[in-house]
Amino acid sequence: MQAVTIKDIFRNTEAYLNKNISISGWVRTVRVSKSFGFIEVNDGSFFKNLQVVFEENLPNFKEVASLTLSSAITVEGILLASPGAKQAFELKAANIAIAGLSQADYPLQKKRHTFEYLRTIAHLRPRTNTFSAVFRVRSVLSYAIHKFFQERGFVYVHTPIITGSDAEGAGEMFRVTTLDFNNLPRDEKGDIDFSKDFFGKETNLTVSGQLEVETYCMAFKKVYTFGPTFRAENSNTPRHAAEFWMIEPEIAFADLNDNMNLAEDMLKYVISYVLENAPEEMEFFNAFIDNTLFAKLDNVINSQFEHITYTKAIEILEQAKEKFEYPVGWGLDLKTEHERYITEKYFKKPVFIINYPKEIKAFYMRMNDDNKTVAAMDLLVPGVGEIIGGSQREERLEILEQRMRELGLKEEDYWWYLDIRKYGGTKHAGFGLGLERLLMYITGMSNIRDVVAFPRTVKSADF
């Protein structure tokens, strides 16, 4: 008796037809008439269920007929073609062993549940169609990202999660400590004495691995991070989580154009990979979550991405007939409504906007010759707006130091970052991509809480 997965059966049906096989999985539905019944079984290997048919000659027919939802079973039997029926084949059970009987109060009964309710049972929701699809696609997408970079010779770097530097200053941070709150050590001035903390200093959770990975970029030329990052922002929106995963590639001997090419190649590669490797899940999303999904993703895969400057983008927005909620003008940051106008209505495809005013971008971005803009890039996609942000980095020591002085950043906090410019620094560039934002885009799911296994948001860290 060969133990097989339901994925095997669907993908290589011919190999198993009329053979004795065994499958193990969980009951999704049971329908029984007097002398026979059907069970839809899902074994986690595949989005779809296998139909099992059983008859009253089963020694435990009664127990099987009254199986509760989500009970674990192992079925032995013969795989038969069922021509004309809704499904092309079914497993005719010779034996059904009950491996784990669900209690009758199983919370996921057949009726539809709201996503809000399902968040309260995040430990059970991957058993539903929607979340089974979301979290398999999350896995496939994560692998596609690694595969893309590894096949191109990038080195995966684990930048630190606990950081002693608020280097990027990209938002509010979570403090990491082992100090006893009821007995905080104080120095002679009465300030908290962080020299007594675990690391001997103040430490926080990282907001980005970029500065650290730049140092590895100067050794390996092509590197990337893929790890969790954190923001202690008090933003209770469908798009913000306190803990999320980021991918940050960095390439040396490379400028903003190389960076845009890399971002475009990566995005096309990973979307294509997911469409090819999770076709049933993607069909489901397109049918039940967002029926513009395939059109949207095809447009990304098949477009040549547009490239315009920030200055041009402002012109386009100023000439638009659209009423915007937020003001438009050179020097002001673009809001989502502006970004969406440009990518959805004006160009109708993905657009890179480059060369932003230095005032609205980070200190490490490379100063352009106009001395007013920096070599930043944001990639906008229809339906979302910004999905990737990046830049060419300032590799010129004096200009970087001057910029840091202007912004009041202390050189001693960045000594190692500056070293990279002193010792063989060369032009380099990189970008950041939020895994969850991309996953929302690819699945059509509209709340970040529904693409993270156990989401961490303001006032919520359950499980």
Next chain:
Amino acid sequence: MQAVTIKDIFRNTEAYLNKNISISGWVRTVRVSKSFGFIEVNDGSFFKNLQVVFEENLPNFKEVASLTLSSAITVEGILLASPGAKQAFELKAANIAIAGLSQADYPLQKKRHTFEYLRTIAHLRPRTNTFSAVFRVRSVLSYAIHKFFQERGFVYVHTPIITGSDAEGAGEMFRVTTLDFNNLPRDEKGDIDFSKDFFGKETNLTVSGQLEVETYCMAFKKVYTFGPTFRAENSNTPRHAAEFWMIEPEIAFADLNDNMNLAEDMLKYVISYVLENAPEEMEFFNAFIDNTLFAKLDNVINSQFEHITYTKAIEILEQAKEKFEYPVGWGLDLKTEHERYITEKYFKKPVFIINYPKEIKAFYMRMNDDNKTVAAMDLLVPGVGEIIGGSQREERLEILEQRMRELGLKEEDYWWYLDIRKYGGTKHAGFGLGLERLLMYITGMSNIRDVVAFPRTVKSADF
């Protein structure tokens, strides 16, 4: 002029011989005589350097001749065979562009540096042979782990980093907070009011994703985590870091034997993958770091792993002629000296020890029929001792609840973990593998600080 990587040149030499090519990289050494010179260039794509030869007809011969170490250059020229010489080919430069000149006080001059010193310049050490090899192998190994699980249909799950439950209780934890230490909120009893903290409760950094991933195992059958975990242990040893990466697979409809088979297959696969995909790096480690390395790894790949019970292990130790520092006896935990005796001297190959006394193992491990031991497994390997720890999990609700009561664990803290037993829970098993421990084993590096890009240890969180 084709831009190529040094890896391309070494792997497909024939394709580039006598061709005009261009490479970009960093100067490792320069040797100059009057009218010509040699530069060893490393471009990060490959462990080995490419030799560039240049002559005084170069317009910038003087600048090139005085290039400082680690300067970034782009070389155009023709790749020529150099028969009889130390290297099989060299790049005869037609043009050398200096892309970034290093300052003369570059800390990594030609002399040997101690690993201790190199830790103080962790941002520069990947430019040395040893750390270039370590961190490329770390990347290759990480990918091999993903590849192994993905090819076998496992779903990658990102379990939370910030956790509201001290569920595993596997050690001291780091607190995560946004409370203001100078103004801690207190409730009416005078206790810290954690409802005012970011998540509305006490939160910590995870020590393991196991309990969470078990819930996903009951949906996908085969799952794994791969992410950072944390221990706030005050252990200043070469093998302990406060932040490290763990891999935790979990399989359903599976028992301890399936778990041991998975661990053995995985270990053999990833070691073989690294040997095949980083051969130059592994040669280097075997030559300069640990010359028993290949023998040790071959022994892992080619052995059928041994399986013994804890009770048998105690017998072996009691009969050993060896003097042990720590006592041996049924009920006592095994120390590294005991583990190493069993795997190195007694069996001379990897050994699984199973069925440990319940008192020295975690509450979630499955009780054996003897009611004294649990279905735990530790995998010991020669040269290290324990490298993997795992177990079959207790899937029987009443027995798990009883065990939790015995240990004083509160059911309400584990409601979702218990739910998994109520609703279609079935036999399942899994294990944990520390990435850094495995990397130390594969590279022969003996200090965990030398296999983590920016290590976090007691009193140390630099960069």
